[in-house]
Structures are given as C-alpha cells and as structure tokens.
Amino acid sequence: MTDETTPERSPFRITLLATGGTIEKSYDAHSGQLTLAVPVIERLLEALDLPDFIVRVERLMAKDSLDMTDADRDEIVDATAAVLAAGNTDAVLITHGTDTLADTAASLTAALPSPDLPVILTGAMRPYRVADSDAAQNVAQALMAARLLAPGVHAVLHGRAVPGDRVVKDYERLTIAPRR
C-alpha cells in the first residue's frame, strides 16, 4: 500500500511482458507504414531515469491488439502466472494495444483473482516513436503505480488506475476508463 506500512523493496524488480500494440509501432520508410517489426519498449525504458528499478523485458508477441486471438490471451495469462510463480519479481507490467486491453485485463482478473503482486497493463494512444506520444508517460506512470498499488490486476493509463475487471476504452476521449 504505502511507504508507511510496508517495507519498501529497493531496488524494485519489474518483469515487463511486451506484447506489441500501438505503443511499439514505428515508421518503416520502405513500406511507408507503421509496423511492429522493431522492438521499441527497450528504447523507451532507456530514456527513463530508473536508478531504483530493475526491469527485465520478456517479449511474448508483437501484435496489434485487434489481431490478438484467444490463444494469444491465454499465452499472456500463462506467462503472467509463470512470472508470479517464479517469485523473483515485485510487480508485473504488461505493454499491450489499447483496443483489446480490457479483454486481456478481464482474462487476467478471472484467471488470477488473488495474485500476490500488482499486475499492471498499460499501452498508448500514440506510438512512442511519434510526436506527442503518451507512451513514455504511461510506462512511467505504470512503473510508479507498480510500486504503490495493492496486489491485483490493474490497467494504468494517463495517470489513472482502473481495476482489471472494470476496464473500458473510451474511444471518444482516447483513454482507458473504469466501467460505470
């Protein structure tokens, strides 16, 4: 919960499961398209100041979340369960496309109702490699939230944490919000 009541882990260990999504899209000048051909999340992390974190990146897939299948979602749940079981991390961070982030958050919440660590999904409305991106903000805030949130599945976007079973994408305001 808070610094007052819980001895703080230092450095704080994050396992980041990368799955693709808008956050990782980058421009391919040969095709003139945004693609997921090149990993981006490592560059984003390097641009942050994280003197008291150990972040280990594990790539599960590189998919637009609209293309994710149930099998992909199962893979994410299984990988998360495996990380939790391994017992060598303080929080799990999952980077994910926003279009079906709510579905994966719901699957994770159903499969892992009482994880003993925070499991946090995040992503971006605009790719890290595009002007005025929200990607670095969201990863920075997800890392902060990983340290402060109670165990459980959460989505973190634009400075708001939403419980994993209540996530919806707000297509008008281009953000993640709690279902009312």
Added chain:
Amino acid sequence: MTDETTPERSPFRITLLATGGTIEKSYDAHSGQLTLAVPVIERLLEALDLPDFIVRVERLMAKDSLDMTDADRDEIVDATAAVLAAGNTDAVLITHGTDTLADTAASLTAALPSPDLPVILTGAMRPYRVADSDAAQNVAQALMAARLLAPGVHAVLHGRAVPGDRVVKDYERLTIAPRR
C-alpha cells in the same frame, strides 16, 4: 490507498505549487545561461495526456532551491496549508529544486503532520527544456502517486516515493532516496 477500498475522485483535482528549480530552467540565448525567467511547468503539463485530471498551477516563486531562504520555505508551508484548508483539491503537488527539496519536505512534514491529502514534492535532475530530461517523467509519476499515496508529505522522483521526513538527495546517483 487503492481503487478497491476508496471511491476514486474523477476527475482528480491537483493544485500544483510551482517554486522554480532545475525542472523549470530554460536557455536564454541572450545571456547564454540557463535561467528561471520563463515559466515552464505549464508547457510540461500540456505535453502530458491528462483527460481525468484538473491541474491548477499556482506560482509561489521562481528560485533555484540553493537560493531558498527560511522565509521562502515558510511561504511554501503557508501556501500548502492554505490549499489544504480551502478544501477544493484532491492533492497538492509542489515542483521544487532538488538541492534543498529534503529541507522543504522536512518543514512541510513538521508543520503539517497529518494533512488530509497527499502533499507531493517533485523536481528534476535535468531541466525539462534540456535533452534527455527527467522532468516529464517525474511530474507524470508524481501525478500518478498523487492518486495512489496515502495522505501525508512525500517526495516522488524517478518512480520512488519517499516519506517527507526521510528525504535525502543522492548526489552520486543523482536521485532522491530515503534516509537509512
């Protein structure tokens, strides 16, 4: 504490007290120096995606924190107390130079031992207007922490929250850490 136990404020109202510090320094081409002549914090906030925050900026001073006097620190404490008393905000965020951030955090903690809101100090090791700055990261993380931390005085830098009476600057690693 967490989304599970507390009805979440939406939008979340922040009162940001700006005091200067490295975070706000910008290059003045006439003098060839970094100065605090131009407010920067508003630009930094505009570059973030904050669809569920209302941030009101109040400028107290524009000082390098090495130049802050006891009177300046009293002014910050008084302004914070006034914001808390006004009762129209959900958290207080104070942008501050890192060199004496620990002193101001200690003064705030002593003067306001049981505030009913989070009071969060943040800053940066490299100005927002300089390449590879940590300023946007720190403000983004402080905004996230403002939503998740318990009431009390805290410093937030580089993804770590430190209780207000235990803040020290780590000059070697260039960060804020808890006193051991």
Added chain:
Amino acid sequence: MTDETTPERSPFRITLLATGGTIEKSYDAHSGQLTLAVPVIERLLEALDLPDFIVRVERLMAKDSLDMTDADRDEIVDATAAVLAAGNTDAVLITHGTDTLADTAASLTAALPSPDLPVILTGAMRPYRVADSDAAQNVAQALMAARLLAPGVHAVLHGRAVPGDRVVKDYERLTIAPRR
C-alpha cells in the same frame, strides 16, 4: 550564384507550395493511421530559425504522391508558373511526396525550361511528426539551396541538389539521386 557576384536579397522571399507527401503525415489516434488530414509544414517552419526569410505557404493539395494524377501535376506546374509570373518572390519551394517527386520535377522542367528563379522540390522519407524524421533537415537544406542555386528546377534532399530532369528515387538507400 554566390554572394560575391550577386547582390543578395535580404530578407529572402520564399513561396512554399505544399502538396502533401510523407513529410506532412501525422498520426491520427482515432483511426490508428498516418494521415494528411492536418497541415504540418507550418509547424515545421516555426521550428526553424529564419530571421532573414519571408516564407509564404500556399497549399495546393494534401496528397500522398502515389495518388497524384496528371491533373494534379498540371495544377502544380500552373501554380508554379503563376508564382513566377507574379514576380514577388525570390524562390519557389515545393513540398512533395518522394515516390513521384521525379515525375513532377520532370514536368516542371519541361514546362518551365528557363525560369528566372530557383524552383526547388523537397520532401521526406519519414514524416516530420515521427521520430528521427529527415523532414526538418530537408526543408532547412532546401531553404539554403534556394538562396544559392541558379535559376532552374531542382530537387533537394539529404544535402544534395539534383537537376529537375535527372531526379530518381533510390528505393534501396531511401534518398533522391541524379540519374546516371
């Protein structure tokens, strides 16, 4: 044409004809696509230091150059001829997609074999609003070239000026080169 032999125009007047192309593409978070819906060239110009230029932007169209028709090319030729006839500019700069920039350069050269000003086509391999873009470089270099090149049609990209009737896109090296 060099400073030594020609009295230099100061300020130097540029008429910039914007036609779209990769240089102006920006990310639309609603569709998840790069589009030409928003003008970009004005923002690019504002980010340059041009104390001795007067740049007037005239938008002709906002097209991916692969979608340009002969009618579009005629419109660009006619607009260029009109600017030359008006006699109130020192050079014409045309921003254009690179895929058919060679075709437009050839059309302009054929239609305007002896213009009395430099007519310079430029563009970018990566949008201005994307990380590591070459857009600002190319516009900056085209503005420099506008001041130094002899009258005639030229393409300028990546620090190289190519005569208008010899332009080819080098798809492997992602640049504009002279036909051998």
Added chain:
Amino acid sequence: MTDETTPERSPFRITLLATGGTIEKSYDAHSGQLTLAVPVIERLLEALDLPDFIVRVERLMAKDSLDMTDADRDEIVDATAAVLAAGNTDAVLITHGTDTLADTAASLTAALPSPDLPVILTGAMRPYRVADSDAAQNVAQALMAARLLAPGVHAVLHGRAVPGDRVVKDYERLTIAPRR
C-alpha cells in the same frame, strides 16, 4: 557554382573541424551547468540523413568562443590550411561559438584569401542538447552550402551565407549577418 556547370562530387567529402561553442554545450547534472565536457557534434551528425556525404570530424579544441585566444585562432587557421593542403576533402566545415565567429572568419579570410575549396564556419545560438535548438538546422544548412558555395571563407547561419570578411553577430536578432 551549380550542378549544371560543375561535375558534382559524390559522395561529397567534408572535413569538420570542431572547436566547441554553444552548439556543443550539454547539461551536466552534477554541476548544474552547461559545459563543453562531452563531444556533441558527432551525435548531431548521426541524427542527420547524409547518404551522399563522408564527414570526418577532427577536434581542435572545446572552447566557448569568448575564451578563444589569438593562439587558438592561429591553430584553427593552421589546421584549415593543413586540411586544404592534404587535398583529400571537398569542403571544410568549422563549428565555432558565435561570439567570436566573425574574428575567426576574418582571420581565415586574411590567411587564406584564395582557398580552392569552400571553408564554412557555423555554430548555434542555442545548444544542440537544448529544446528548440538551431544547431541541427545550421549544420544541415552548412553541409548544403558546402556543396553549392564557391571556394572561399563563408559563415553560414539560419539559412544565410555571409562572406568571411563581412561577418558580424547581430546580438539583437540573435543571428549572423553581413556587415553593411
């Protein structure tokens, strides 16, 4: 000198003599100052698309141009003469502080009245590593000018080329201009 009349060198070989100046200043978080402790010009060059240039960087000194002595200026003249004599480059580019760029330009013009290559001085009003810098623009434009200008000493800043014996700094408009 235009493409029409002169066989163009491809790739174009630049020898860049780095001397320091505002263009290379970067923020040192330990001292809180802008310093010349770290070379910057190589990073700036890497951020440009230069498929048809070969740029060789030679560092002469790392000085604020206000601190340059007559001996420093002699060193720059001697190094330039040596590069010209070596005969293995197509142009010389000198990065330099703007405060005394005019003095060095005058010294070079006096010492090398008829060089057989363009010798171009450039710099910046705001460091490359600071927001809204003009550094990349100026180097990009100097590289373009290196290809188009006649042999002789020139200063290139903000899209304007000024003969080496007529350079003045315009402190009000923060640019380099020709003496009237």
